[in-house]
Amino acid sequence: TAIEAEQVDKDDVQGVANTVVRHVTTTLARQAGNLDELGAYQATALSVRDQLLKRWNETTSYHTKNAPKRVYYLSIEWLMGRTLDNAVLNLDMRNTYESATQKLGFNFEDLLNEERDAALGNGGLGRLAACYIDSMATLNLPGWGYGLRQLISSTGEQLEAPDPWLDRENPWEIPRLDVSYPIRFYGRVEAIPNSSRAIWSGGNECLAVAYDVPIPGFATKNTANLRLWAARPIQGFDLNSFNAGNYEASVASSSDAENITRVLYPNDNMYAGKELRLKQQYLWCSASLQDILRRYQKLNLPWDQLPDYVVIQMNDTHPTISIVELMRILIDEEEVPYDVAWGITTKVFAYTNHTVLPEALEKWPLPLFENLLPRHLQIIYTINMNFLNEVAKRFPGDMDRIRRMSIIEEGTPKFVRMAHLAIVGSFKVNGVAALHSQLLQSTIFRDLKGRDGFTNVTNGVTPRRWLLQCNPRLAQLITDTLGSEHWLVNLKQISQLLPMADNAEFRHAFREIKIENKARLADVLHSELGLSVDVDSIFTCQIKRLHEYKRQTLNLFGIIHRYLRIKKATPQERKKIAKHTAIFAGKAAPGYYIAKLVIRLIVNVAKIVNHDPDVGDLLRVVFIPDYSVSVAEVLIPAADVSVQISTAGTEASGTSNMKLGLNGALLLGTVDGANVEIAEDVGEDNAFLLGHLAADVEAVRYSNSYNPTSLEERSPELAAVFKAIEAGTFGDGHVYEPLLKTIYDHDYYLVSNDFGSYLAAENLVDELWADQEEWTKKSIRTAFAMGSFTSDRSVQDYADSIWSIEPDPVPEN
Ligand code: 26V
Numbered sequence: 001t002a003i004e005a006e007q008v009d010k011d012d013v014q015g016v017a018n019t020v021v022r023h024v025t026t027t028l029a030r031q032a033g034n035l036d037e038l039g040a041y042q043a044t045a046l047s048v049r050d051q052l053l054k055r056w057n058e059t060t061s062y063h064t065k066n067a068p069k070r071v072y073y074l075s076i077e078w079l080m081g082r083t084l085d086n087a088v089l090n091l092d093m094r095n096t097y098e099s100a101t102q103k104l105g106f107n108f109e110d111l112l113n114e115e116r117d118a119a120l121g122n123g124g125l126g127r128l129a130a131c132y133i134d135s136m137a138t139l140n141l142p143g144w145g146y147g148l149r150q151l152i153s154s155t156g157e158q159l160e161a162p163d164p165w166l167d168r169e170n171p172w173e174i175p176r177l178d179v180s181y182p183i184r185f186y187g188r189v190e191a192i193p194n195s196s197r198a199i200w201s202g203g204n205e206c207l208a209v210a211y212d213v214p215i216p217g218f219a220t221k222n223t224a225n226l227r228l229w230a231a232r233p234i235q236g237f238d239l240n241s242f243n244a245g246n247y248e249a250s251v252a253s254s255s256d257a258e259n260i261t262r263v264l265y266p267n268d269n270m271y272a273g274k275e276l277r278l279k280q281q282y283l284w285c286s287a288s289l290q291d292i293l294r295r296y297q298k299l300n301l302p303w304d305q306l307p308d309y310v311v312i313q314m315n316d317t318h319p320t321i322s323i324v325e326l327m328r329i330l331i332d333e334e335e336v337p338y339d340v341a342w343g344i345t346t347k348v349f350a351y352t353n354h355t356v357l358p359e360a361l362e363k364w365p366l367p368l369f370e371n372l373l374p375r376h377l378q379i380i381y382t383i384n385m386n387f388l389n390e391v392a393k394r395f396p397g398d399m400d401r402i403r404r405m406s407i408i409e410e411g412t413p414k415f416v417r418m419a420h421l422a423i424v425g426s427f428k429v430n431g432v433a434a435l436h437s438q439l440l441q442s443t444i445f446r447d448l449k450g451r452d453g454f455t456n457v458t459n460g461v462t463p464r465r466w467l468l469q470c471n472p473r474l475a476q477l478i479t480d481t482l483g484s485e486h487w488l489v490n491l492k493q494i495s496q497l498l499p500m501a502d503n504a505e506f507r508h509a510f511r512e513i514k515i516e517n518k519a520r521l522a523d524v525l526h527s528e529l530g531l532s533v534d535v536d537s538i539f540t541c542q543i544k545r546l547h548e549y550k551r552q553t554l555n556l557f558g559i560i561h562r563y564l565r566i567k568k569a570t571p572q573e574r575k576k577i578a579k580h581t582a583i584f585a586g587k588a589a590p591g592y593y594i595a596k597l598v599i600r601l602i603v604n605v606a607k608i609v610n611h612d613p614d615v616g617d618l619l620r621v622v623f624i625p626d627y628s629v630s631v632a633e634v635l636i637p638a639a640d641v642s643v644q645i646s647t648a649g650t651e652a653s654g655t656s657n658m659k660l661g662l663n664g665a666l667l668l669g670t671v672d673g674a675n676v677e678i679a680e681d682v683g684e685d686n687a688f689l690l691g692h693l694a695a696d697v698e699a700v701r702y703s704n705s706y707n708p709t710s711l712e713e714r715s716p717e718l719a720a721v722f723k724a725i726e727a728g729t730f731g732d733g734h735v736y737e738p739l740l741k742t743i744y745d746h747d748y749y750l751v752s753n754d755f756g757s758y759l760a761a762e763n764l765v766d767e768l769w770a771d772q773e774e775w776t777k778k779s780i781r782t783a784f785a786m787g788s789f790t791s792d793r794s795v796q797d798y799a800d801s802i803w804s805i806e807p808d809p810v811p812e813n
Contacts, residue, residue, distance in 0.1 A: 008051075010093050015056065017100040019047040023738040032104070037517040040106045041084070041114035044097065045171040045403055047215075048087050053174070055223040056214040059810050065301055068808045069308060071143040071799070072292055073133065073317035074322060076284065077126030077264070078147045078226060080118040080213075081629025083172045085469055089215040090138075108693050118172070118630045120150055120228075122268040122587075123545040124655050127151035127355050127629065128520045129315055131655075131791040137217030137224035138464070138489060139792060141799055142460035146279055146288040149173075149211050149228035150264040171214055173228070178338050179210035181290040182234065183283045189375045194773050196331055196338040196382075200375040206257040207232045208287030210599035218488060221810045223721050229287045267589045268545045269360040272314070275368055277534070278321075281372060285322035293329065303336050314426070316363045316763050317418040323349055323425035324376045327383075338382070351422040351429050352457070354652050355640055356436070356444050357549065361413035367407070380416060383407055387424050390548045404445050422447050428802045432459045433674040434652035435694065455801060459653040460794035463491050466659045471637035474663065474783075475512045488694070491790035494783070501780040504773075514640070514664060521638035524623060534617045538669070538769050539580035541660060542643035543635055544625065546588035546595035548742070548749050549650040554758050555643055556583065556602055557751070560619055560721045560730075562761060563609050566618050578766035583629060584637075585624035597739045599623065606731040614661075632656075637663045639778075640766060643757065644669035647749040649694035651675075664779040666768075668755070668761055674789070682785040686778040690761040691754040704747045714752040717759060718743075 008015040023043040024032045029265040030039055097233040121127060129145065131623040136143040137171070151729040212227040233256070260279050296309055314320060314497060330341035339410040355361075370377045384407040395401050400467025407424065409415040423429050423445065431437030436454030441449045468475045468488060478494060479485050487493040518535040525531045533539075542555050559582050566577060584602055588595035606621035624631060642660035644651070644667060661667060661678055669675040672694065680689045692700055704714075712719040722740055726733040743751050768775050797806050 010091065013096055013099040013103065016047065016093070016096050017103045020044050020100060020104060022644055023047055023090075035104075035414075037106065037110055038114050040101065040104065041111040042169070042171060043281070044101055044111055045084055045115070046090070048084060048093075048097070051091055052214040052216055052223060055216060055221050055565070055810075056225065058221060059223045060225070062810045063808065066808060067309070068142045069805045070310060071136070071141065071803045072288065072310065072312045073129065073136070073143060073145045073315065074285070074288060074312060074319035075126070075129035075145065076281065076318040077121030077315075078118070078129050078133075078145065078228075079121030079123075079629060080128035080206040080226075081465070081633070082112065082115040082129045084115050086134075086465055087216055089469055090218045092219060098383075105187075107330065108261055117630050118170075118276070119628060120147065120264060122264075122266060124653070125268075125316060128459055128655060128791075131465070132795055133215050133224055133226060133797040134218075134462040134464060135460075135791040136218060137215050137222050138327070138462075138810040139394055139795060140217065140220055140222045140801070141795065141805055142808050143224055145224070145226040146284065146291075147226065147228045148261050148264075149230040151262050152264070153725045167252070173211045174214075175589055176210040176212055179291070180207045180232070181287045182195070182206075183208050183231075183286050185279060185282070187374065189378060197335065198332055198375055200332065201718070206260065207234055207289055208283050209289070219485075221392055221812060225290070226476065227291070229261065229284050231257045233257040233282055233577050244606060248641060266587075267591075269355055269357050269547060269549075270589055270592065271360055271362050271367065272591075273365055275372060275720075276427070276522055278364060278368070278372055281318055282321050282325075286325050287321050288319075288321055289325050289329065293326075298452065303330060303334060303344055304340065306344050310712065311805065312349050313798065314349060314486055315353050315665060316352065317422050320351075320362075320418045320422040320425070320805050321373070321376065323421065324373075324379050324383075327379050329377055331379075334636045342383070342386075347581075348427055349422075349426045351426040353419070353429065353431055353436075353440055356439055357650065358444070361444075362418040364418070365408060366414040366416060369416050378406060378415070380421065382443060383421070383424060401447060405419065408807055419430075419445070420448065426453070428455055429617070430455045430457045430802070431652065432457065433677060435649075435671075435676050436673060439649060439694065457794055457797045458674060459655055459803070460787070460789050460791035461655055461658045461662070462791045463488055463662065465633070466636065467662055470633035470696050471513075471517065471663055473516060474510075474637065477513060489792065491792065492787040495785065495787050497779060497784045500784070501777040507773060507776045507780065510664070510780055512770070514638075514779070517637040517663075518640075521634055524634055529622070529624075531620070531622060533581045533620045533622070534579055536638045537581045537617070537620065538765065539581050539583060539638055540641040540643055541583045541585075541635055541639035541656075541665065542645075543585040543632060544581070545658050546586050546592070546598055548594060550646050551600050551749060551751060551754075552584060552586070552602070552614075553739075553743070553751050554604065554754060555584070555646050556598065557718060557721045557755065558758055558762060559609070559619070560605060560724060561717055562619060562723060563605070563612075563615065563764075564720065567612075574618065579618050581620040581622065581625065583622045585627040585635060594739055594742060597736060601725070601730065601736055601739065608730050623748060636660055636665075639663065639665035640769075640775075641666055641668050644672070644675050645691065645754075646670055647674045647754075648672045648692055649697050658786065659783050660787065665781040666775075666778055666782055667674075668763070668765060678789065680785070681788060682782045686781045686785075688761040688764055690757040692750060692757075697750060700750055700753050700784055700803045701748060704750070708745070711752055715755040718735075718752050718755045 020043045020078040021032045023046040027046055044156045088097045101108045133145045182205050185204045187201055190199045207233050211228045215224040215226055225545050241319055265277055326345050327341050330336040388402055391402055391405055407420045408416055411419055431440045434456055441454050518539055522533050522535050525533055544550055588599055607622050609615055609619055636659050642657055643666035644654055644657045648670050653674040657678055658674055670691040671689055725736055
């Protein structure tokens with residue numbers, strides 16, 4: 001007889017309420033009659049988790065039986081945010097849970113706010129992984145994610161303490177203490193004579209232990225798995241030391257190992273060769289590969305069929321060491337000949353590049369690498385030798401080219417170039433937007449592009465979280481107008497609503513929703529920051545990591561320019577000025593001095609502008625601290641303007657541009673990253689494009705450096721703004737000297753060169769705002785032209801053109 005888990009019908013409010021109460025009394029050991037919101041959230045989460053695990057188990061056993069080819073998505077960052085709301089929506093049980101918790105005397109929204117964000121990531125790259133695993137599950141693709149279970153993310157000045165997101169029980173992860181693998185660091189290598197094999201021994205060993213996070217697909221039983229690794233000591237406790245009276249030493253080895261996975265590196269687009277980071281990367285890659293290969297070995301197939309069952313997508317170069325780890329396992333442990341192992345390996349891996357910024361490219365100092373992973377370095381030498389022999393055959397005598405292409409960078413010290421290794425070891429390499437993929441081939445990887453396999457997969461975002469969950473009213477309007485919910489898994493369908501831009505009644509409904517969302521944000525700003533904003537003003541949103549290339553400065557200097565204009569204007573003139581609420585959110589890497597200075601200037605400009613009686617309600621400046629996925633869910637539906645103004649050629653794709661567009665914000669942006677494709681789809685008359693083009697940036701940059709003109713000549717408006725800052729309008733002007741200097745001298749990111757164009761684009765924004773009907777038309781045309789920018793489309797592109805995998809839905813009963 002089949003053993004059945006507890007069943008609850010998805011519409012059975014009483015049944016669901018009972019499961020929540022059961023968790024209150026038996027899991028949490030508390031009394032149902034005397035429960036706070038945190039307790040109610042936890043019990044609700046545990047009840048939802050039961051639902052997820054049932055589906056997770058069915059998916060796992062179905063895929064184990066069916067043995068389809070699977071994709072493994074290796075990402076060192078997973079910026080998941082909260083889970084509860086997303087889970088009940090994907091299970092189609094949101095109403096049931098809302099009613100059930102109401103029955104128990106709670107407001108469901110309040111319970112949702114008890115949840116902490118899972119913030120295992122910094123920015124776009126980590127959030128992209130989260131969107132992709134949602135889409136993999138929804139598309140019924142057999143796929144797992146692999147990551148690291150970091151405990152805290154060090155986030156720098158704007159938080160007093162690191163974010164201890166795991167200081168409470170986390171109901172969304174299942175510890176798998178039985179799934180663990182040994183990981184070696186340091187040690188020595190002995191060659192085995194007359195073979196390519198070697199024995200790597202000694203050094204330190206620890207364990208990687210699995211924690212599983214179930215990821216439900218939307219409207220499907222399929223539930224993917226995100227497996228996160230935590231470091232543990234091989235023996236939890238050194239009993240010998242303890243017995244010898246050395247209590248400190250007896251626990252030291254334990255906390256040493258645990259430190260390996262403790263922190264999330266807070267850098268984004270900035271490489272800093274730290275040994276601990278390489279340890280993290282190796283632990284994560286080795287454990288993931290051991291896990292993947294163990295699953296494959298259960299099929300009892302020869303190694304050369306591995307590529308028919310396994311494809312590994314590398315999210316940036318962070319997991320590149322897994323290429324070498326697969327080689328090591330095949331050669332040293334499985335005794336596969338070198339050439340056969342290389343043939344297998346290069347059919348398994350694919351690499352996604354996420355940045356062209358040179359300072360973000362990983363290159364490990366060779367001595368550090370050799371010390372930590374001596375056997376891996378030997379294998380890299382062999383890979384490189386074979387690769388360079390090939391190059392030498394194609395380009396005889398071209399030593400310069402060989403030096404440029406080598407995986408090892410010459411110098412003192414030498415470096416291991418991870419992007420080169422990733423390209424040489426992968427069968428496909430892709431960029432994340434059309435322009436970016438072009439630039440990869442024409443600039444940083446120009447020499448390596450002779451190898452075919454360069455391609456593009458434009459990023460996308462999940463419409464479940466970034467529309468249904470964060471903007472339920474707009475989602476409802478779409479569903480009601482289309483007559484079905486199917487658009488949520490086929491986002492192209494929203495283009496059918498484009499003609500609604502010309503329907504006055506629809507425009508009214510659409511605008512009302514935007515105003516409600518702005519009012520919701522205004523309430524939060526009032527209660528959390530004590531700030532009043534006018535919902536009739538234009539809400540501009542620039543929400544992303546702080547970085548010079550993203551040019552929060554252009555926006556900020558534009559605000560100062562506006563402030564000076566307001567100060568100079570007569571009362572009559574002031575009446576004609578459009579009201580703006582400028583919203584910034586984002587973190588700076590703790591060690592990024594200039595980025596921190598930009599935050600400081602934003603905050604100090606806000607202090608002056610927001611309290612100046614001359615300004616009245618014409619201008620508000622808001623900097624939201626501790627930006628997170630759940631903060632983004634409140635900001636994005638409330639935005640009128642999406643600010644995307646990176647120097648052309650620097651932002652690989654951007655994804656907030658997609659989320660904001662989908663929620664009806666008009667694009668104010670440079671011709672960069674995915675902005676290009678967005679503007680193409682929404683139509684250039686519905687967007688505000690500005691700035692120099694990527695093709696021209698190099699020449700302007702060169703002239704800024706080598707034939708400099710004065711700031712006054714490059715931009716008189718910006719020169720006036722700088723004067724105001726220097727004069728102390730926003731507090732001690734000297735503080736900002738290092739920031740202003742980057743623009744006076746060199747201006748590498750062309751802030752002064754694009755400032756005039758930025759101001760002109762803002763004027764067009766203000767003009768359009770005066771005609772609310774026209775504005776709403778463009779807003780509708782933007783939202784409903786975003787059908788391509790769903791992560792379902794991106795993941796389908798990967799499945800078709802890179803992974804060669806098929807959907808394999810778990811049968812419904
Ligand atoms: C790089 C590094 C370098 C080593 C130290 C730590 C660290 C952490 C993260 C990264 C990745 C930087 C690349 C990145 O996040 N790129 C962003 O990827 C988004 C998703 O594709 C894309 O939308 C953004 O344009 C791009 O900046």
